[in-house]
Amino acid sequence: MSIGAGGRASAMGGAHVAIVNDVTAGYWNPAGLARMNYPQISLMHEEHFGNLVNYNYGAVAIPYGPDMSLGLSVIRLSVDGIPDTRNALYDANGDGILDIHTDRLDYSKITEFNNTDWAFYLTFAKRQSSDFYWGANVKIIKRDIVEASAFGIGFDVGAYYMPMENLHLGATIQDVTTTIQAWSTGRNELITPTAKVGAAYAISALGGTLLPALDLDLRFENRKTASMFNVGPVSFDAHAGFEYKFKNLFAVRAGYSDVKQFTVGAGLFLPKLQIDYSFLRMNESETERLPDTHRISIMLTLEEPKFLREGL
Numbered sequence: 478m479s480i481g482a483g484g485r486a487s488a489m490g491g492a493h494v495a496i497v498n499d500v501t502a503g504y505w506n507p508a509g510l511a512r513m514n515y516p517q518i519s520l521m522h523e524e525h526f527g528n529l530v531n532y533n534y535g536a537v538a539i540p541y542g543p544d545m546s547l548g549l550s551v552i553r554l555s556v557d558g559i560p561d562t563r564n565a566l567y568d569a570n571g572d573g574i575l576d577i578h579t580d581r582l583d584y585s586k587i588t589e590f591n592n593t594d595w596a597f598y599l600t601f602a603k604r605q606s607s608d609f610y611w612g613a614n615v616k617i618i619k620r621d622i623v624e625a626s627a628f629g630i631g632f633d634v635g636a637y638y639m640p641m642e643n644l645h646l647g648a649t650i651q652d653v654t655t656t657i658q659a660w661s662t663g664r665n666e667l668i669t670p671t672a673k674v675g676a677a678y679a680i681s682a683l684g685g686t687l688l689p690a691l692d693l694d695l696r697f698e699n700r701k702t703a704s705m706f707n708v709g710p711v712s713f714d715a716h717a718g719f720e721y722k723f724k725n726l727f728a729v730r731a732g733y734s735d736v737k738q739f740t741v742g743a744g745l746f747l748p749k750l751q752i753d754y755s756f757l758r759m760n761e762s763e764t765e766r767l768p769d770t771h772r773i774s775i776m777l778t779l780e781e782p783k784f785l786r787e788g789l
Contacts (some may be wrong), residue, residue: 483774489720492716495646496675501550507614510600516538520775522774526768526774529768534774554594561623562582573697593622595619596617598614600612611634611637613635615630628658633652634649644676647702648674650712675691676690684724686722688722698712705737718732719731725746753774756770
């Protein structure tokens with residue numbers, strides 16, 4: 478649930494809490510869902526670390542009444558085709574260990590399994606005033622690996638505020654009540670809250686719009702050196718990005734993510750259809766680096782008068 482949704486956000490390094498205003502707000506900041514005025518559908522596929530991890534996302538959202546929106550988002554992350562050799566060992570001496578001189582694997586008995594995680598987000602958002610919006614998620618988590626499975630439920634809350642023209646502020650708390658994942662093995666795991674705050678400012682430049690954005694994540698997991706910096710058990714991670722959008726034709730984007738990597742991407746705007754692409758290279762070592770990550774997403778907006786939000 479920390480990988481993100483949408484090619485636009487990924488290309489901007491994940492700096493998206495204050496600027497999201499479309500169907501992907503169900504993931505980034507539920508308050509942003511109330512900023513959309515037409516129904517939208519989004520689909521995304523990511524080649525995460527090459528083909529090591531399959532990451533897919535889909536969402537749908539509709540305006541409801543003059544000031545509310547409803548949405549559903551689904552995330553599937555899976556490592557597929559993992560070889561299961563537990564029943565394939567021919568163990569000559571019965572010690573349960575593969576001895577290279579006497580034992581062998583019976584390849585006809587090797588099977589495969591998947592490690593699959595699902596997350597479902599149900600989102601409600603409301604425009605409280607012309608410059609303040611709020612929203613909330615209920616999210617359901619389902620995890621499966623071999624014979625074990627887990628189930629969890631959590632909640633997110635978010636807010637968006639525009640104190641002056643072109644200045645956007647956003648905040649969200651994910652897993653606000655602490656999310657419990659209960660495994661079929663009897664073990665329970667906790668997902669602690671994560672607070673995200675962000676700001677962005679739109680600037681007219683070069684015949685289009687330049688949008689720099691900055692987000693800060695606060696976690697309470699005692700991550701220490703796994704974060705950019707920490708104060709005791711509280712860790713801080715930053716996301717920075719910018720987008721240059723030329724009229725309503727195309728956009729180019731770049732960013733710096735919380736995993737200390739640069740990201741780039743682009744967007745193409747067609748009638749009712751937006752196509753976004755992002756690229757991430759984990760490090761510069763050709764001999765040791767993980768495979769590149771490519772993400773592509775599409776978003777369909779039913780931009781017709783009959784679908785326009787009531788009262789507009």
